[in-house]
Amino acid sequence: MARADADGSRSGKHLHGAALKRQHAREQWSVLSLVVPALIVIVLIILIPLSWLFYLSFLGDNGGFSLENYHKMTQYKSYYRIFVTTFQVSILTTLACIALGYPLAFFLAQLPPRWAGVFMLAVLLPFWTSLLVRTYAWLVLLQKRGILNEFAMQVGLWETPIKLVHNMTGTLIGMAHIMLPFLILPLYNAMRKIDKDMMHAAANLGANPINAFWRVYFPLSLPGMVAGSLIVFVLCLGFYVTPAVLGGGRVIMVSNQITAILENQFDWGAASALGVVLLVATTFTLYLAARVFKFDAALFGRD
Amino acid sequence: MNWWNRPAADTQITHGGRLWLYVLSAIIMLLLVAPTLIVVPMSFSDSQYLEFPPSTWSLRWYEEYLGSTKWMRATATSFQVGLLTMLVATPLGVMAAYALFVSRHRATKAIFLLLITPMIVPVILIAIGTFYAYGRVGMNNTIAGLVLAHSALALPIAIIVVTAGLRSYDLSQEQVARSLGATRTKAFFLITLPQIRFSVITAALLSFLTSFDEVIIAIFVSGGTNATLTKHMFAALRDYIDPTIAAISTIMVILSSALLLSIQFLGPRGSKN
Amino acid sequence: MDRRARAVPGECTGIDSRLKLSFAVTDAPQGTTALPIEIRDLTKRYGSVYALNSVDLDVHSGEFLTLLGPSGSGKTTLLMAIAGFNRPDSGSIRFGEDEVILTPPHKREVGMVFQSYALFPHMNVADNIGFPLKLRGITGSERATRVEEALETVQLSGFGARNIDQLSGGQRQRVALARAFVFGPRILLMDEPLSALDKKLRERMQIELKHLHRKLGVTTVYVTHDQREALTMSDRIAVINDGELIQLDTPEVIYNSPANAFVADFIGESTMLPLKRDDAGALFFRGQKVGDAGADEGKDWTLVVRPERLFFAGAGAETDDQTIVLKGVLREAVFQGESEMALVAIDDGTEVAVRFGTSGRASPAASITGDQVSIGLDRNDVIIIPGEQAA
Numbered sequence: 008m009a010r011a012d013a014d015g016s017r018s019g020k021h022l023h024g025a026a027l028k029r030q031h032a033r034e035q036w037s038v039l040s041l042v043v044p045a046l047i048v049i050v051l052i053i054l055i056p057l058s059w060l061f062y063l064s065f066l067g068d069n070g071g072f073s074l075e076n077y078h079k080m081t082q083y084k085s086y087y088r089i090f091v092t093t094f095q096v097s098i099l100t101t102l103a104c105i106a107l108g109y110p111l112a113f114f115l116a117q118l119p120p121r122w123a124g125v126f127m128l129a130v131l132l133p134f135w136t137s138l139l140v141r142t143y144a145w146l147v148l149l150q151k152r153g154i155l156n157e158f159a160m161q162v163g164l165w166e167t168p169i170k171l172v173h174n175m176t177g178t179l180i181g182m183a184h185i186m187l188p189f190l191i192l193p194l195y196n197a198m199r200k201i202d203k204d205m206m207h208a209a210a211n212l213g214a215n216p217i218n219a220f221w222r223v224y225f226p227l228s229l230p231g232m233v234a235g236s237l238i239v240f241v242l243c244l245g246f247y248v249t250p251a252v253l254g255g256g257r258v259i260m261v262s263n264q265i266t267a268i269l270e271n272q273f274d275w276g277a278a279s280a281l282g283v284v285l286l287v288a289t290t291f292t293l294y295l296a297a298r299v300f301k302f303d304a305a306l307f308g309r310d
Numbered sequence: 311m312n313w314w315n316r317p318a319a320d321t322q323i324t325h326g327g328r329l330w331l332y333v334l335s336a337i338i339m340l341l342l343v344a345p346t347l348i349v350v351p352m353s354f355s356d357s358q359y360l361e362f363p364p365s366t367w368s369l370r371w372y373e374e375y376l377g378s379t380k381w382m383r384a385t386a387t388s389f390q391v392g393l394l395t396m397l398v399a400t401p402l403g404v405m406a407a408y409a410l411f412v413s414r415h416r417a418t419k420a421i422f423l424l425l426i427t428p429m430i431v432p433v434i435l436i437a438i439g440t441f442y443a444y445g446r447v448g449m450n451n452t453i454a455g456l457v458l459a460h461s462a463l464a465l466p467i468a469i470i471v472v473t474a475g476l477r478s479y480d481l482s483q484e485q486v487a488r489s490l491g492a493t494r495t496k497a498f499f500l501i502t503l504p505q506i507r508f509s510v511i512t513a514a515l516l517s518f519l520t521s522f523d524e525v526i527i528a529i530f531v532s533g534g535t536n537a538t539l540t541k542h543m544f545a546a547l548r549d550y551i552d553p554t555i556a557a558i559s560t561i562m563v564i565l566s567s568a569l570l571l572s573i574q575f576l577g578p579r580g581s582k583n
Numbered sequence: 584m585d586r587r588a589r590a591v592p593g594e595c596t597g598i599d600s601r602l603k604l605s606f607a608v609t610d611a612p613q614g615t616t617a618l619p620i621e622i623r624d625l626t627k628r629y630g631s632v633y634a635l636n637s638v639d640l641d642v643h644s645g646e647f648l649t650l651l652g653p654s655g656s657g658k659t660t661l662l663m664a665i666a667g668f669n670r671p672d673s674g675s676i677r678f679g680e681d682e683v684i685l686t687p688p689h690k691r692e693v694g695m696v697f698q699s700y701a702l703f704p705h706m707n708v709a710d711n712i713g714f715p716l717k718l719r720g721i722t723g724s725e726r727a728t729r730v731e732e733a734l735e736t737v738q739l740s741g742f743g744a745r746n747i748d749q750l751s752g753g754q755r756q757r758v759a760l761a762r763a764f765v766f767g768p769r770i771l772l773m774d775e776p777l778s779a780l781d782k783k784l785r786e787r788m789q790i791e792l793k794h795l796h797r798k799l800g801v802t803t804v805y806v807t808h809d810q811r812e813a814l815t816m817s818d819r820i821a822v823i824n825d826g827e828l829i830q831l832d833t834p835e836v837i838y839n840s841p842a843n844a845f846v847a848d849f850i851g852e853s854t855m856l857p858l859k860r861d862d863a864g865a866l867f868f869r870g871q872k873v874g875d876a877g878a879d880e881g882k883d884w885t886l887v888v889r890p891e892r893l894f895f896a897g898a899g900a901e902t903d904d905q906t907i908v909l910k911g912v913l914r915e916a917v918f919q920g921e922s923e924m925a926l927v928a929i930d931d932g933t934e935v936a937v938r939f940g941t942s943g944r945a946s947p948a949a950s951i952t953g954d955q956v957s958i959g960l961d962r963n964d965v966i967i968i969p970g971e972q973a974a
Contacts (some may be wrong), residue, residue, distance in 0.1 A: 022624050023675035023684050030685055031670050041409035042421055045402040045465055052462035053427050056439025063442075104325055107338050114335035128574070129339040135566040136346050137523035140559040143547055144345040147352065147360050147556070154348065154362045187342060225363040245432025248525050252547045262526075269438060282435045289432060482701040486669050487669045489695040489772075490690040490715035490762065497689075500714075 064279035074279035097243035116198035134188035173255025190235035198229020353556035395521035403468025426466035464517035475509025619647035625674030652823035694763030709743030887966035890938035896959035
C-alpha cells in the first residue's frame with residue numbers, strides 16, 4: 008500500500024477498474040441466465056397457481072376479503088378429525104419407518120460396499136416402482152381372500168379372515184412400505200460416513216458392543232435418522248393416493264378432503280384454505296427442523 | 311461354525327451374536343421387494359379373482375390390456391408425456407445445476423431453494439393449483455399442460471442428481487480446456503458434459519419415471535383422450551380390483567426395474583458420476 | 584495470523600533497492616516467441632481482505648519465475664489472474680505489448696498445468712495433448728506429428744494410445760505438461776504441479792522441468808509453497824505474503840539477503856537474534872559488533888543465522904575480524920542422515936541451531952549434552968535484516 012504512494016510515476020490507482028467490474032457483472036448474469044428457463048417453469052407451475060389458491064382462500068362469498076374459509080375449519084368437527092387423522096397417520100408411519108428402516112440401514116452400512124450395492128437394490132427397486140403399483144399390490148395382498156389372510160389361516164394364526172384393508176391398518180402398512188426407502192437412503196448415507204475408528208476406539212476403551220452402539224454409533228447416526236424421518240413425515244402430511252385406495256374412504260387425510268371438497272361441492276375457497284393450512288404445516292415443520300438440526304444439507308443435498 | 315464366532319464389526323461383536331440383525335434385515339428386505347413382485351405371477355392367472363399362486367395360467371389379462379383402446383391410448387399418452395417431460399426437464403435441470411454450481415452470486419442459495427420447492431409443496435396443492443390456473447387458460451386435458459406440470463416435479467430431482475455429478479467432477483478440467491483455447495460453452499460440451507453424462511442420463515431417466523408414475527396431477531389435469539395410464543389405474547383401483555391392473559403393473563415393474571438396473575450397471579462406477 | 588505480525592517497517596526500501604539489482608537472463612533458445620509479463624497495480628479484494636494488494640511484477644521474457652508464499656498468501660490468485668480465471672478488481676497485465684486484463688482465458692494463449700493435472704479422463708493421451716490443436720483447427724497428420732513431438736519432449740514416446748488411468752502420477756504430470764505447451768503458448772503457468780508426487784519423483788521432475796523450460800524457452804510462472812522447490816528451479820523468486828510482493832530476486836540473493844524477517848524465516852532454516860544499534864549506527868549482538876546500519880534510522884535490527892553457516896569453534900576461540908564467536912551449552916545433537924543438527928543455548932537461553940556434515944570438519948562428536956561449546960560465524964555469512972524478529 009505504501010509502495011503505490013512511494014512511486015509517483017504509477018498510473019491511476021484503479022487501472023481498468025470500471026471495465027473489469029462491467030465484465031464481472033456481465034459474466035455473472037450470463038451464467039445466472041442459465042437458470043431462467045427452469046425458473047419460468049417453477050413460476051408458472053408453483054408460484055402463480057399457489058398464489059392464486061392463496062388468494063381464493065381469503066375470498067368470501069360476497070367476493071371480498073374474508074376469513075370465513077378458515078373460520079369454517081374451526082367450526083366443524085369433521086375438519087378437526089381430518090387434521091387428527093393426518094397427523095396420526097404421519098407420525099405412525101414415520102415411527103414404523105424408523106423401526107424397520109434403522110436395522111436395515113445399519114445392516115447395509117456394515118456390509119462391504121460391493122455387497123451393500125447388491126442388497127441396496129432391495130431398497131431401490133420399490134423406490135423406483137410406481138407407488139400406484141405398490142399400493143395396488145398391498146390391496147391384493149391384504150384383501151379378505153388375499154395371500155396374507157389365507158396364509159395366516161393356514162398356519163393357524165387366526166380362524167376367520169381379518170379385515171386388513173380399507174381401514175387404518177391397511178393405510179399404515181401401505182404408507183410405511185412406500186416411505187421406507189425415503190428413510191433408509193439418508194440414514195444409510197449418514198451411517199456410511201461414521202468413522203470406523205470411532206468404533207475401534209470405543210471397543211479399545213472397553214465399551215461392550217451394546218454400550219459402544221448406544222453411546223457412540225447411535226448418536227452419530229442420529230442426524231441421518233432425523234433427516235430421513237422428516238422427509239417421511241412431510242411427505243406423509245400431503246399424501247393422497249395410498250390413503251385413498253387402501254383407506255377405502257375410512258381414512259381421510261387433508262389431501263383426500265381437499266379433493267372431496269372440489270369433487271362434491273366445487274368449493275374452491277374451502278379447498279384452497281385447507282391447502283394453505285397443509286402448506287403452512289409442511290413448511291413450518293421443515294423450517295423448524297432446519298433451525299434445530301441445521302440439516303438442510305442432508306435434505307437438499309447442498310451445503 | 312467358524313464364521314459364527316468371527317468378529318463381525320469393529321466392536322468385536324460376533325456374527326453369531328447378531329444373527330438377529332441378519333434375520334430381521336432379511337425379513338425387511340423381503341417385505342420391501344415381495345409385494346411388488348407378487349403382482350407378476352398373479353397377472354398370468356386365468357381367474358377372474360386374484361389368487362396366489364394362480365391355479366391356471368393364461369395371458370388373458372394381457373390380451374385384455376392390449377386389446378383395449380382405452381388402455382392403449384392411455385399408455386401412449388403416458389409415454390408421450392414422460393418422454394416430453396424428460397426432454398424438457400433434463401436440459402433445464404442441467405443448465406440450472408451448472409449455473410448454480412459455478413456461480414458465486416449471492417442469490418444462488420435462494421434460487422436453489424426456489425427451484426426445489428416442487429419437492430416441498432404437497433403435490434395435491436400443485437395439482438389443484440395448476441388445475442385452477444389451466445382452467446383459466448384452457449390448458450386442462452392438454453399434453454402441453456401435463457408436460458409442463460410434470461417438468462416442474464422432475465426439475466428438482468434432475469438438478470440434485472446433476473449437482474451431485476458436478477461435485478465429483480474436477481472443475482479445473484474446464485478451466486484447463488479454456489486455457490487451451492476453448493470458449494466456456496465449448497469447454498462445457500467437450501469436457502464437462504461427457505464426464506457428468508451418467509448423472510445426466512440418470513436425471514433423464516428419473517424425469518421420465520417421475521412423469522410416468524405421477525398420479526395426482528394427472529388425475530386433475532389430464533383427461534379425455536389425453537388421460538394417462540395412472541389416471542385410469544387409479545380410477546380402476548378405487549372401484550374394483552381388475553386383474554388387468556396386475557398385467558399393467560407387471561409391465562410397469564419391469565420398466566422401472568430395467569431403468570434402475572441400467573443406471574446401476576451401465577455406469578462405470580454405478581450412478582455416482 | 585503470525586505471518587501478519589511479520590510485516591516489518593522499512594521493508595519497502597529494502598525491496599525497491601533490490602528490484603533494481605541483478606537478474607538472471609536465461610539463455611533463450613533461437614526462434615522462441617517468449618514474451619515478458621508486466622503486471623501493474625493488480626488488486627483483488629475479498630470483502631475487507633486483500634488477496635492481491637497493488638502488486639507490481641515484471642517477468643522477463645523466457646525466464647522461470649516462481650511465486651513463493653504460504654497458503655493463502657495470494658500467489659495462486661495472482662497466477663489465476665494471469666491465466667484469466669480470477670478477475671482482479673483493478674490493475675494491468677501485459678503480455679509483451681498486449682494488454683490482456685480484459686481478455687477471456689481462451690484467447691490469452693497461455694498454457695496451464697494444474698495441481699490436479701486436470702487431464703480429461705474420457706480421452707486418451709494423444710487426444711488430451713491434441714485437444715488445444717484441435718481447437719485451433721489443426722487436423723490429421725500435422726496434429727499427430729505435433730502430438731508425437733510433444734510426447735517425445737516429455738519422454739513419453741509411444742504413449743499416445745494409453746488411457747489416462749493407465750498412467751502413473753509422474754506420467755500424468757508429463758502429459759499435462761505436454762498438453763500445456765504443444766500449441767506454442769506465449770506463457771506457461773504452473774500451479775503447484777509437483778505437489779501430488781512423492782519426494783523422490785518430485786525431485787527428479789524438478790530437474791526435468793528445468794530442462795524442459797530451457798529447451799522451450801517459454802516465459803514460465805510457477806507457483807509453489809515449497810521453498811526448496813523454488814530455490815532449485817527458479818531463475819527468480821517472487822516471495823508473496825498477505826497479497827503483497829515482499830521480495831523479488833534470484834534464489835541466491837533471496838537466500839543470502841532476505842529483505843525481512845518473513846523471507847528469512849520462510850526460506851531456509853534460520854535463527855533470529857535481536858541486535859542493538861548505537862548512536863553511530865553500529866549494530867551489536869551482545870556487545871559484539873556484527874554490522875552497520877549505515878544511514879538507516881530504523882531502531883530494530885535482527886541477525887539472521889543459517890544453521891549450516893555456523894560451525895563449532897575451538898574452546899579458546901574469540902571473536903575477531905573474521906569470525907564472530909558465540910558461547911553456549913550444547914542442549915541436543917540429532918543425527919539426520921546427511922547432516923547432524925545441534926541445538927546450542929547461548930547465554931540467555933536462546934537456542935541456536937547448528938547444522939554440520941556427518942563427515943568432515945568440526946564435528947562436536949566429543950561433546951555431550953550439557954558441555955560448554957563455542958560456535959563460530961564467518962563475518963561474510965552475517966545476514967542482517969531491518970525490523971524485529973518474528974514472534
